[in-house]
Amino acid sequence: MxxxxxxxxxxxxxxxxxxxVLKAQLATAVDGFNPTISTHCPEGWxxxxxxxKCLCSMEKCNxxxxxxxxxxxxxxxxxxxxxxxxxxxxxxxxTGPILDQLETTxxxxxxxxxxxxxxxxxxxxxFLRLFLEDLSKMTSVDVQFSxxxxxxxxxxxxxxxxxxxxxxxxxxxxxxxxxTEVEVIWYGDVDVCGxxxxxxxxxxxxxxxxxxxxxxxxxxxKAVDSHTPSNTICFHSSANDTDPRFSVSLTGMVRIHKxxxxxxxxxxxxxxxxxxxxxxxxxxxxxxAHQQEWNLLLHLVSPTISIKSKSVDLTLCEIVVLGDCQKxxxxxxxxxxxxxxxxQRRCDLLHDTCASCGPYRYGxxxxxxxxxxxxxxxxxxxxxxxxxxxxxxxxxxxISYESMADNATADDRSISK
Numbered sequence: 001m002x003x004x005x006x007x008x009x010x011x012x013x014x015x016x017x018x019x020x021v022l023k024a025q026l027a028t029a030v031d032g033f034n035p036t037i038s039t040h041c042p043e044g045w046x047x048x049x050x051x052x053k054c055l056c057s058m059e060k061c062n063x064x065x066x067x068x069x070x071x072x073x074x075x076x077x078x079x080x081x082x083x084x085x086x087x088x089x090x091x092x093x094x095t096g097p098i099l100d101q102l103e104t105t106x107x108x109x110x111x112x113x114x115x116x117x118x119x120x121x122x123x124x125x126x127f128l129r130l131f132l133e134d135l136s137k138m139t140s141v142d143v144q145f146s147x148x149x150x151x152x153x154x155x156x157x158x159x160x161x162x163x164x165x166x167x168x169x170x171x172x173x174x175x176x177x178x179x180t181e182v183e184v185i186w187y188g189d190v191d192v193c194g195x196x197x198x199x200x201x202x203x204x205x206x207x208x209x210x211x212x213x214x215x216x217x218x219x220x221x222k223a224v225d226s227h228t229p230s231n232t233i234c235f236h237s238s239a240n241d242t243d244p245r246f247s248v249s250l251t252g253m254v255r256i257h258k259x260x261x262x263x264x265x266x267x268x269x270x271x272x273x274x275x276x277x278x279x280x281x282x283x284x285x286x287x288x289a290h291q292q293e294w295n296l297l298l299h300l301v302s303p304t305i306s307i308k309s310k311s312v313d314l315t316l317c318e319i320v321v322l323g324d325c326q327k328x329x330x331x332x333x334x335x336x337x338x339x340x341x342x343x344q345r346r347c348d349l350l351h352d353t354c355a356s357c358g359p360y361r362y363g364x365x366x367x368x369x370x371x372x373x374x375x376x377x378x379x380x381x382x383x384x385x386x387x388x389x390x391x392x393x394x395x396x397x398x399i400s401y402e403s404m405a406d407n408a409t410a411d412d413r414s415i416s417k
Contacts, residue, residue, distance in 0.1 A: 046062070047065060061081075075101075078129060078198075079127075079198065079201075080348075083202075083349075084199070086101070087199035088101065093118065099117065115183070115192065122178035124178055125145065126198050128184070130170075130194075131167060131192070131193040131196075132190050132192055137190045138186055141171060141185065141186055141187065143183070144183045145183075146180070146181045147180030150177055158174065159172060174326075200257045203334075204248050205224060212237065212241055212243065219235060223318055224318075227318060228317075234317035235315070245308050246314060247306045249302070249305075250305075252301075252334030255323045255324050256271070256303070256321055257297060257322050257323045258295050260319070263316055263318065264292060266311055267292060267308070267309055267314075269305060270306040271300070305321065343355075360373060368384060369384075370384040373386035373390065375387075375388030385398075
């Protein structure tokens, strides 16, 4: 068995698991979950606190920033609510049918074949997305890392996986080291159509930003409004501020992978979390004019990032902090802790619920029972409808998936690319 062989609550075939997961997704649509577009947020923002950046094509997002009307994510974004940056286009070589970011171009891969993705600078890893013509033909998958902090090539030690559709799945692996090469190995004769690798999501979009001073309306919030890159919508310190400073605070249990500063040529950065301080002065890389970048891997609790300038004036057009929640935490602000009863401790990024429940369980906390389901005893999370039908002579005591699916519509809920 390779590191990422597909085992669930019982030894079952990959095709059966796929069928179950797809039924669960459709059953969720049957329940009528179809959020309306938020009307009180500034243009381009959604969510109860207006802190979800809409990253869907034509800004067609619902109130949770999920794509509507069958549109996909903007280029180089993917994942839940399109919030994650795909870093494959930044790799050394990203051509060919697997790395061209076109899921319509595929290539046949024999059992044990692999695809490597290399980067010039070390990267942090949380998950990647695989696109295949038919996932049921793949028996298992392995993910190996090398370069950077990895002295030898090693497989992912702790992983989890999530099916998005019959052709798409995510493989999660929380490493504590930076890598420069990741290799994906497939088992089974499959047609592979693409790989996306997460570079994290912007943790400071519309976060609480402060400054020692500002010039007129060029206030600190202009540096966390997600207008990147922009030289016209920026934060500027006051002309009479002799020691200008800027800071932005994050909440929750976070992993910081990368910090990018736009419009600040000679900035120094300090990251603090409680009594711990990390000063980053000379370690940045300038990829282009007026841009500084730090690649790192920090595990912090509600950190504050402070910026100051070596010159008298401080200008900062945008700060982007790419990262994710620490393992076991989820939510946009990484404040929700995934409960032990959630299988593989996998939770929904946007909602405080398990990604899926185990046998004979359903509900947002997986505590409700559905004891009359046949097969593996799996039921959809909201109403407990049996995904493989009811046990013999128990049809009056359980809800069958088929009875719910009769009223389903194809566009009740879309899945982000």
